[in-house]
Amino acid sequence: MAVEAVKGLGRLRNAAFIRLFVDLLSLAVLQLSTGLMGTVQLSDEVSIGEAAGVLATVAGILLFGLFLIVASIAAWVISILGWGNICRAKWRKFYCVTRVVVILAPILAALTVAAMVVSAFLELFATGLRGEFTGSDVFTSGFLKAFVAGLVIAAAGRIFEGVATFDLGLLTQVYLLAAAAVVYIASTAINVASISVTWLSVVSLILSILANLLFGIGYHYARKRLMSQIWQPIPSPVQPTQGG
Amino acid sequence: MRLSEVKLVVISLTIFLAIAAIAFVAVQQFPAHLAQPPTVLPTGDYVALIKIEGTIAYSTSQLTLLGSVSDPESIAALLKRAVDDPAAKAIVLCIDSPGGSAAASEDLYLKVKDAASKKPVVAYIREYGTSGAYMIALPAKAIIASNSSMVGSVGVYLSVLTYSELLEKLGIKVYVIKSGELKDIGSPYRKLTQQEAEMLEEMVLDYFELFKQRVLNHRSLKNPDEVFTGRPFTAKQALRIGLVDGVGSLDDAVRLARQLGGLPPDAPVRELKPPRPSLFQILLGETSAKKPMVPSIEVLAVWPPPFLEP
Numbered sequence: 234m235a236v237e238a239v240k241g242l243g244r245l246r247n248a249a250f251i252r253l254f255v256d257l258l259s260l261a262v263l264q265l266s267t268g269l270m271g272t273v274q275l276s277d278e279v280s281i282g283e284a285a286g287v288l289a290t291v292a293g294i295l296l297f298g299l300f301l302i303v304a305s306i307a308a309w310v311i312s313i314l315g316w317g318n319i320c321r322a323k324w325r326k327f328y329c330v331t332r333v334v335v336i337l338a339p340i341l342a343a344l345t346v347a348a349m350v351v352s353a354f355l356e357l358f359a360t361g362l363r364g365e366f367t368g369s370d371v372f373t374s375g376f377l378k379a380f381v382a383g384l385v386i387a388a389a390g391r392i393f394e395g396v397a398t399f400d401l402g403l404l405t406q407v408y409l410l411a412a413a414a415v416v417y418i419a420s421t422a423i424n425v426a427s428i429s430v431t432w433l434s435v436v437s438l439i440l441s442i443l444a445n446l447l448f449g450i451g452y453h454y455a456r457k458r459l460m461s462q463i464w465q466p467i468p469s470p471v472q473p474t475q476g477g
Numbered sequence: 478m479r480l481s482e483v484k485l486v487v488i489s490l491t492i493f494l495a496i497a498a499i500a501f502v503a504v505q506q507f508p509a510h511l512a513q514p515p516t517v518l519p520t521g522d523y524v525a526l527i528k529i530e531g532t533i534a535y536s537t538s539q540l541t542l543l544g545s546v547s548d549p550e551s552i553a554a555l556l557k558r559a560v561d562d563p564a565a566k567a568i569v570l571c572i573d574s575p576g577g578s579a580a581a582s583e584d585l586y587l588k589v590k591d592a593a594s595k596k597p598v599v600a601y602i603r604e605y606g607t608s609g610a611y612m613i614a615l616p617a618k619a620i621i622a623s624n625s626s627m628v629g630s631v632g633v634y635l636s637v638l639t640y641s642e643l644l645e646k647l648g649i650k651v652y653v654i655k656s657g658e659l660k661d662i663g664s665p666y667r668k669l670t671q672q673e674a675e676m677l678e679e680m681v682l683d684y685f686e687l688f689k690q691r692v693l694n695h696r697s698l699k700n701p702d703e704v705f706t707g708r709p710f711t712a713k714q715a716l717r718i719g720l721v722d723g724v725g726s727l728d729d730a731v732r733l734a735r736q737l738g739g740l741p742p743d744a745p746v747r748e749l750k751p752p753r754p755s756l757f758q759i760l761l762g763e764t765s766a767k768k769p770m771v772p773s774i775e776v777l778a779v780w781p782p783p784f785l786e787p
Contacts, residue, residue, distance in 0.1 A: 327485045377504065385500045389493050396489045400480060422496050428503035 241318025246452035248312035253445035331397040338390030349379030405455040413447030525559035533577025551751040567738030574610035582609030590616035597737035601730035622712035632707030
């Protein structure tokens with residue numbers, strides 16, 4: 234069982250480092266796209282050279298975005314495997330619940346967003362684009378609700394993961410993990426709040442970077458500690474079960 | 478320190494609910510400039526600008542096949558919007574039309590007249606303000622014409638196209654069975670008789686008399702006979718003869734509208750546009766439901782002749 238836990242902690246560590254990488258790249262993309270928007274908005278006349286530059290940057294951002302999505306999915310899958318290992322270690326049933334929530338939350342979020350976006354599009358098609366139609370209609374005609382619903386459902390996975398990691402930190406006495414979990418949950422909450430205050434998304438991203446860095450280090454130490462304890466009885470709450 | 482399983486779940490759910498509450502509040506606080514429905518008019522007073530461009534005709538009219546159209550129904554809806562909105566203190570009609578069908582022009586004239594009885598209306602003639610288009614400008618408090626515009630062409634004409642000789646050359650015979658002698662008046666399959674020509678002329682003059690009376694009611698003309706020949710005028714000529722009140726730009730028309738509406742000189746101008754068709758309507762082809770073009774054109778039109786183009 235302890236072997237499963239070691240495996241799980243190792244996977245969770247790897248997932249945290251991939252997420253850290255994704256967050257860092259996201260920050261770079263955010264900066265790049267903000268700069269790009271500024272260029273496009275401020276320029277009255279854009280030369281062919283500038284337009285080509287803008288197009289190349291947009292293409293780069295899209296490519297980057299695609300890569301980030303793939304990396305995020307990889308981190309998600311590794312994290313599911315990690316929680317699966319932790320679940321099989323039979324420390325707590327809550328970790329198994331966490332694994333289920335981590336699996337289901339992004340799927341449900343994606344399905345909800347897809348369903349709501351389709352419904353919003355149908356509504357838009359049915360009601361028509363009125364004479365005064367602007368891009369802001371998109372936000373008022375259901376797309377915002379879809380985005381927020383998706384964000385909240387996806388947040389469930391992060392919350393369960395955060396709380397489980399907090400508990401793991403207490404269990405393994407690696408308090409860095411507990412601290413990381415608090416930062417992680419705070420980042421999730423701030424990310425949701427950034428719907429109305431856009432600059433908070435940067436704060437959320439920075440907190441997420443910090444949380445994932447702490448997670449990575451914390452899981453690593455927890456794993457090391459566990460490995461060293463496998464060979465000797467430990468006074469910690471980690472109770473080796475029969476055959477463990 | 479160890480937390481029980483139940484406590485962990487409760488903590489997770491509590492945090493989740495707290496975040497959901499944050500999301501709810503965040504949506505409520507969503508930036509006003511993005512969340513504000515765009516159809517809401519600005520709270521400040523403004524000058525409503527309505528453009529009347531192209532041929533004046535109903536959207537189902539055969540005339541619509543000739544280019545862009547100002548449909549009286551959609552223009553009437555915009556006028557109603559401007560009249561009903563207390564913040565719209567004055568209306569500027571930006572006219573660029575050579576005229577259109579007699580019925581549509583008449584319809585629009587009455588709508589503008591109604592609006593002008595409720596709010597100050599200024600008509601601005603951008604390029605063409607002739608015939609039916611001039612008729613709809615008549616109820617305005619003032620008519621301003623652009624320096625290079627064409628105004629006037631007060632009159633009515635009716636065109637009957639026949640191609641009986643062409644059909645004869647092609648060896649095509651058309652048999653028309655009719656209940657009365659004049660039932661197929663204006664038919665393209667035969668020549669117009671003298672009696673029919675006189676009758677149609679009588680109708681044209683009848684329509685013209687109505688138009689003429691309207692012009693005389695609204696304008697003090699210096700040389701009415703010249704105006705009623707149906708000739709077009711340049712903006713300067715139109716001003717001299719009394720067809721317009723001024724020669725200037727759209728800004729001048731807006732400035733005048735602000736004065737008439739009691740608005741400050743920096744009061745905003747808001748263009749009212751007709752609603753766009755829904756995507757479903759476009760997909761279902763509802764917007765292009767026009768009558769098929771038929772060869773016989775029996776349209777009573779107040780149109781300037783094509784050679785009027787400068």
